[in-house]
Amino acid sequence: MIETDICVIGAGSGGLSVAAGAAQMGARTVLIEGHEMGGDCLNYGCVPSKALLAAAKAAAAHRRPFPGVAADQPEVDFSAAKDHVARVIAAIAPHDSQERFEGFGVQVIRDWARFTGPNEVEAGGQRIRARRFVIATGSRPLIPPIPGLAETPYLTNETIFAQKKPPGHLLIIGGGPIGLEMAQAHRRLGAMVTVIEGARALGHEDPEAAALVIARLKSEGVEILEGVTVRRVGGRAGAIEIEVAGGTILVGTHLLVATGRAPALERLNLDAAGIRHDARGIATDEGLRSSNRRVYAIGDAAGRGQFTHLAGYHAGLVVRSAVLGLRAKVRTDHIPRVTYTAPELAQVGLTEAEARGQYGARLTVLRHDFAAADRAQAEAETLGFLKVMSVGARPVGATICGTGAGEQIALWSLILANRMKLNALAATVLPYPTMAELSKRAAGTYFSPKLFDNALIKRVVRAVQRWVP
Ligand SMILES: Cc1cc2nc3c(=O)[nH]c(=O)nc-3n(C[C@H](O)[C@H](O)[C@H](O)COP(=O)(O)OP(=O)(O)OC[C@H]3O[C@@H](n4cnc5c(N)ncnc54)[C@H](O)[C@@H]3O)c2cc1C
Numbered sequence: 001m002i003e004t005d006i007c008v009i010g011a012g013s014g015g016l017s018v019a020a021g022a023a024q025m026g027a028r029t030v031l032i033e034g035h036e037m038g039g040d041c042l043n044y045g046c047v048p049s050k051a052l053l054a055a056a057k058a059a060a061a062h063r064r065p066f067p068g069v070a071a072d073q074p075e076v077d078f079s080a081a082k083d084h085v086a087r088v089i090a091a092i093a094p095h096d097s098q099e100r101f102e103g104f105g106v107q108v109i110r111d112w113a114r115f116t117g118p119n120e121v122e123a124g125g126q127r128i129r130a131r132r133f134v135i136a137t138g139s140r141p142l143i144p145p146i147p148g149l150a151e152t153p154y155l156t157n158e159t160i161f162a163q164k165k166p167p168g169h170l171l172i173i174g175g176g177p178i179g180l181e182m183a184q185a186h187r188r189l190g191a192m193v194t195v196i197e198g199a200r201a202l203g204h205e206d207p208e209a210a211a212l213v214i215a216r217l218k219s220e221g222v223e224i225l226e227g228v229t230v231r232r233v234g235g236r237a238g239a240i241e242i243e244v245a246g247g248t249i250l251v252g253t254h255l256l257v258a259t260g261r262a263p264a265l266e267r268l269n270l271d272a273a274g275i276r277h278d279a280r281g282i283a284t285d286e287g288l289r290s291s292n293r294r295v296y297a298i299g300d301a302a303g304r305g306q307f308t309h310l311a312g313y314h315a316g317l318v319v320r321s322a323v324l325g326l327r328a329k330v331r332t333d334h335i336p337r338v339t340y341t342a343p344e345l346a347q348v349g350l351t352e353a354e355a356r357g358q359y360g361a362r363l364t365v366l367r368h369d370f371a372a373a374d375r376a377q378a379e380a381e382t383l384g385f386l387k388v389m390s391v392g393a394r395p396v397g398a399t400i401c402g403t404g405a406g407e408q409i410a411l412w413s414l415i416l417a418n419r420m421k422l423n424a425l426a427a428t429v430l431p432y433p434t435m436a437e438l439s440k441r442a443a444g445t446y447f448s449p450k451l452f453d454n455a456l457i458k459r460v461v462r463a464v465q466r467w468v469p
Pocket residue numbers: 009010011012013014015032033034035036037038039040041042044045046047049050111112113114136137138139157178264267268298299300301305306307308309310311340
């Protein structure tokens with residue numbers, strides 16, 4: 001029997017942050033991981049996908065004609081690109097390693113944890129009793145009940161990055177962030193790619209921004225079928241067949257299923273601890289506590305969104321509450337998200353449609369095309385736009401679509417997180433020429449009519465000019 005202050009289940013983005021914080025602040029901490037340290041993000045998610053996209057971007061840069069520079073046909077070595085992916089994971093892995101966490105004083109147990117009572121779990125042949133538990137078990141691929149799928153070889157995010165040979169023709173079911181990032185990466189690395197999306201690709205995103213991404217992928221040769229129902233899947237490795245509504249049969253060599261994620265809760269025996277949950281995740285209050293007050297849930301397992309930075313944010317709140325005994329209240333209005341296709345699609349706060357629904361006529365949308373930025377002209381990267389949703393001078397959301405959107409959204413994340421007004425940007429001096437200037441220009445667009453189309457100001461200026469020596 002181990003007695004501890006904090007027991008964290010799952011050593012991924014969320015669990016590692018809680019364990020590191022708790023142990024370094026002096027709480028006795030146990031961390032239980034059933035599979036690989038680092039969780040999905042490091043091993044099967046963000047890290048390998050961004051590394052593969054980076055290799056694909058390098059290939060695309062060769063193909064891109066630039067004024068005065070001829071494009072060429074790059075020689076793509078798919079297996080070397082995969083070696084890059086493995087190297088990146090290996091470079092980051094020590095940061096998430098058992099040794100590093102043991103160095104912080106965390107007791108790490110490598111096994112699957114299951115609750116045996118309201119304040120006890122079992123793992124590695126030991127019983128662990130804790131004052132507080134944190135469930136950070138992440139999510140797994142949600143596999144839809146498509147006839148024939150279970151009998152057909154298919155890939156998910158857990159297996160695609162280990163493929164060393166390039167797929168001849170990759171069929172992807174699902175046009176969300178996973179589907180589209182993998183579609184572009186594989187297309188740029190030489191594969192034929194077909195995406196079959198049942199509804200709208202990137203359907204949660206601003207439609208104008210999603211359309212820009214989809215148009216670019218199509219122009220690079222990715223076939224994207226939207227509003228298409230998959231009726232049946234069949235075939236064998238190297239010869240996959242997908243029958244869609246209408247009877248058309250799509251043929252490819254490999255199949256990737258990217259149709260969403262389900263919280264990974266099955267091994268936890270949650271009922272033994274009285275922890276309420278449903279298909280979306282563990283039910284939590286605004287302090288991230290479950291129906292069992294000793295137990296918190298964070299990250300993908302909490303069903304409030306699936307991002308590494310969200311899991312990290314949850315972890316910070318739990319350290320505040322469970323370790324320091326302070327009040328913690330979760331916010332959602334300042335969480336950004338980025339789809340790392342080219343162009344990137346970045347969002348923080350409300351989209352235009354959401355903001356219109358909430359604020360109606362009080363909403364002002366400040367919009368600028370990338371082409372308006374001198375830097376975009378210099379880089380020949382003029383495709384894209386920035387849109388800021390503002391109620392009065394208080395921004396409630398920002399959408400950026402284009403090269404570097406994921407970096408540019410940081411400014412708006414800062415503004416929304418700190419509930420700053422557009423005045424803060426107007427008072428900021430940004431270096432010229434940068435893409436960030438577009439953000440400042442959005443603030444300028446809000447204030448200029450108030451300054452330049454204002455009869456009172458004109459009268460004041462005339463008076464000042466008359467009387468001031
Ligand atoms: C292909 C892909 C690309 C992605 N790209 C991005 C991105 O670019 N940016 C971004 O922000 N997010 C991205 N995500 C999402 C991101 O990976 C997740 O939101 C994040 O990993 C969630 O962190 P977590 O701590 O909740 O879970 P995880 O990081 O998945 O960690 C959960 C851990 O718990 C362990 N576990 C599960 N059950 C038990 C048990 N009973 N006992 C012990 N251990 C257990 C698991 O083995 C796992 O290691 C991506 C996801 C995928 C699939």
